[in-house]
Amino acid sequence: MTQYFDLMLRAIAVYVFIIIAIRLFGKKELTQLSVIDLVFILLISNAVQNAMVGPDTSLQGGLVAAGALFITNYILKKLIYKFQSVGKLIQGEPITLIYNGLPQKKNLERAGFTISDLEAAVREHGVESIEKVDLAMLEVDGNISVLSEDFKKRTHKKRIHKTLGSMGD
Template identity: 45%
Template sequence: MEILIPEISILEKIVRPMLVYFFLLLAFRLAGKRELGQVTPFDLIVLLTISNVLQNAMIGPDTSLGGGIVGALTLFVMNGILSRLTFRFPGLARWIEGKPTTLIENGHIVEKNLRREVMTLEELQRAMRKHDLEWHELGRIKRALLELDGSVTVQLRNG
């Protein structure tokens, strides 16, 4: 039955995942929207490495089944609480998730927003092609937004 008994206190098993959860929330918020929607092989390597490092930080010396269940349950509860809070308080949701970023406005590229999101013109062109638009058709675009999930949505002008 030792497999079920955590080697560290239950309180520590709860606090460690909570701290990691908040760290990751902040880290992904600072990473930007583009990083969430476009995972390159390099990004995948970083994510896998981070998950291994943080897994060790979450469990500490405890490898018991009971400790793992407490840690996982803590993460599920944290996520559920945060989901409900962001639903109830839209201002909190905007602070945590951010808001869409305008990349093109009335056929003109908003270069300061591209720089802020660390998005190249080539990436913007690629996003336009996904909407069957070529670079010379920039004037047809009323607005293009970098959404919270990293995707780009395009609204065309009327007529």
């Protein structure tokens, strides 16, 4: 029984380590996986496998480690949901990248983004340049949200279209 308890503790320790490492190295790593990022994730998982299960490569050992990870993940999500301070500690807070068409240089540095990264993210949202962005945020999940005058126009057109469409009913 202590063998399985040891497996659980090791799996949880690796889980916590990976969360801390991702938190320290930034959310940018979560946005879009490049080939380098994918290889990195595969190698990290391979590197920590032995740390989790040690010499126990049995089915039971693997299931105990996986079960410990599922339970730890569930508990952590509940804590994040229930306590905002835990969420901020683990996930961080959204970071403003662009405000009124101006890149926020300190925040870009903090998030590890270059102007090229920002321009690419803006284009992915259908906006041709940073200057046309009202607000761009790096969200806690690593995604970038972009709001622009174009967004407002599209939303406003949809509302007008829906309103005019419902008038005919």
